[in-house]
Amino acid sequence: DQQVKQNSPSLSVQEGRISILNCDYTNSMFDYFLWYKKYPAEGPTFLISISSIKDKNEDGRFTVFLNKSAKHLSLHIVPSQPGDSAVYFCAARTTSGTYKYIFGTGTRLKVLA
Amino acid sequence: DVKVTQSSRYLVKRTGEKVFLECVQDMDHENMFWYRQDPGLGLRLIYFSYDVKMKEKGDIPEGYSVSREKKERFSLILESASTNQTSMYLCASSSPRQGAGTDTQYFGPGTRLTVL
Numbered sequence: 001d002q003q004v005k006q007n008s009p010s011l012s013v014q015e016g017r018i019s020i021l022n023c024d025y026t027n028s029m030f031d032y033f034l035w036y037k038k039y040p041a042e043g044p045t046f047l048i049s050i051s052s053i054k055d056k057n058e059d060g061r062f063t064v065f066l067n068k069s070a071k072h073l074s075l076h077i078v079p080s081q082p083g084d085s086a087v088y089f090c091a092a093r094t095t096s097g098t099y100k101y102i103f104g105t106g107t108r109l110k111v112l113a
Numbered sequence: 114d115v116k117v118t119q120s121s122r123y124l125v126k127r128t129g130e131k132v133f134l135e136c137v138q139d140m141d142h143e144n145m146f147w148y149r150q151d152p153g154l155g156l157r158l159i160y161f162s163y164d165v166k167m168k169e170k171g172d173i174p175e176g177y178s179v180s181r182e183k184k185e186r187f188s189l190i191l192e193s194a195s196t197n198q199t200s201m202y203l204c205a206s207s208s209p210r211q212g213a214g215t216d217t218q219y220f221g222p223g224t225r226l227t228v229l
Contacts, residue, residue, distance in 0.1 A: 009153070034217065043117070043203055043220030044156070089155060100171065101218065103148075105155035 003027045004092050006104035014112050019077040021107050023090035026071060030092035030102075035064060035075050038087045038106070047088075048075070080111045116140070117221035119204055125227045132191040134224050136204030144207045145187035146218065147171075147179065149200040156203065162187055194228045201225050 005024045013019045023033075031052045036044035050057040050064045050073065057064050063076045077084055090104045120135035136145065144163050148156040148171075158171030160179040168179050176198060180188045187206075191198055202225075205218040 004155075006155075036220075041122075041222070043205075043222050045220070046217045049217065091156075100146075100158060100161060100169075102158075102172075103156035105153060 002105070004090060004102045004104040006088075006090060006107050008107050009105070010108040010110070012110045012112060013080045015082055016079045019075075019080045019084065019109055019111065021075040021077075021088050021090075021109065023073045023075075023104050024071060025073075025092050025102075027092070027094060027102075028071075029094050031095045032093040033064070033066060033073050034091045034093075034101070035062075036089045036091060036103075037084075038089065044089060077109075080109075082111050082113050085109055085111045117204055117206055117219050119202075119221040119224050121224050122222060123225050123227075125229065126191075126194050127229055128195060130191075130194045130228075132194050132226065132228075134189040134191075134202055134204075134226070136187045136189070136206075136221055137185050138187075138206040138219070139185065140206065140208070140219070141184065142206035142208040142219075143184070144209070144218075145181065146205040146207075147177075147187065147189045148203045148205065149173070150203055150223070151200050159189065191226075194226075196228050199226060199228045 034049040035047040038044040048062045066073045087106045089106045091101045117138045146161040147159040162168045162181045178190045203223045204221040207218045
């Protein structure tokens, strides 16, 4: 049972436009959400996070929005740059028992020059 | 900068072999994790450890074991490798001392294991 879902396996966006990556979750016990970026042949790197008590967090070109009632979070990249082309994973931290992270399946973003 | 290193970038083994994947972190992190990444399945947690000599099963522990004898080192062991264990293996570390109520994970570069 996939508790964290990224329903779009891929996304293409023109350079300079907004990229919106989506993530849905099912577990109300998640207390923290993160986005990671992964280039080929490298490990994922942390991008931005948001606590479940907030609805928005911004860091430069990256903004994460959390809609708890819909169990949905999104990552906005504005403006998109070719260097943003990568696979993006959302992850959620569960606090039931010993906490751990559940990752989504990833969305491959391609920013076209 | 946090550095997480993995012993091999690429590894080819035969079915039935015992395989050791090593991970070392240099930031005195308490928490260490092993994931595998497969197309369409994302990252799935195999095992994790919150302290030396401590380990907990993740979501897919079958066919794997781990060892954490020292704080900086977390080893993943495939007792008898099988072809369905061909995958990208990622190690990560984190610390609850990072603050802000979170423990961002730092990943190693991954080991691509092929089992023939």
